Amino acid sequence: MILNHLTLFLRIVEKGGMSAAGRELGLSPATVSERLAALETYYGATLLTRTTRAISLTDEGRLLVDGARRLLAEAEELQSRIQLGSEKISGPIKLSAPKDFGRHRIVPIIDGFLAEHSQVTVDLNLTDGYVDLIGQGLDFAIRQGVLADSTLRSKLVGENRRVVCAAPVYLEANGIPQSPDDLAQHECIIMRFGQNIDREWPFLVDGQAHKVTVHGRRIVNDGGLVRQWCKEGYGIALKSSRDVEDDLKTGVLVEILKEYSAGHTALQIVYPKSAVQPRRVRMLIERIAGAFKASE
Known part of the structure; x- marks a missing residue:
């Protein structure tokens, strides 16, 4: 019984609300409230602070999140091995x-x-x-x-190099940048990570770290679309080498500014x-x- 209550508690935390957790588990709002109250009585502590708009974990609730994940994982592992x-x-x-x-x-x-x-x-x-x-x-x-x-x-599972690349059709129409600063004259396809826009691209110039602020009319939070737009000749992109290695091998994309590469990052x-x-x-x-x- 306690394991079922812990499963519900974690689902409430993951879904950010009691109603959403209840819907996913097929439980009525009254049942969710009863089981959460039973769990708090069992531990003798308030686990969630509830308002009309949101829930938040108490210190005891945060502690239980970690412990509950361990208990449920171990119980599931044991059941799997037995069955x-x-x-x-x-x-x-x-x-x-x-x-x-x-x-x-x-x-x-x-x-x-x-x-x-x-x-x-x-x-x-x-x-x-x-x-x-x-x-x-x-x-x-x-x-x-x-x-x-x-x-x-x-x-650590490997290394990853970021490459600056473009389609041959783009380079034929707009020329090939000879240095990182030349990117200021080019259309770049820019990646958004959450609220952060990746406008500063890193390079090594004369052995020193050098960042270049790029500009472009296309900004997107999908790396696949960045690659697609780049292949279609809409601009220059900064991509993981693992994402575009096939495109570089076939010539669909061309790596540029290779001598200014900022090195490898961890995968x-x-x-x-x-x-x-x-x-x-x-x-x-x-x-x-x-x-x-x-x-x-």
């Missing part, structure tokens, strides 16, 4: 990845994994913006660049420090890490 045996895995995996990278590099790995494990389900969140792993109940996320969130653990799998990862999650993480190690 299926140690060789089989089952249950859901929730992860996040950048849109373009995830669609072209992660989805094929997931497809192969699901083909081998018929009782596993995957909930994939493709987004180029910031993702709150704990708030959204994600098992892990794939991220590129510097890990700024100190509450997460990370597993990482990140997950909450307090998470107890079920075996199915560990297996998918290792599958992804192995795939990128083999491709280097």
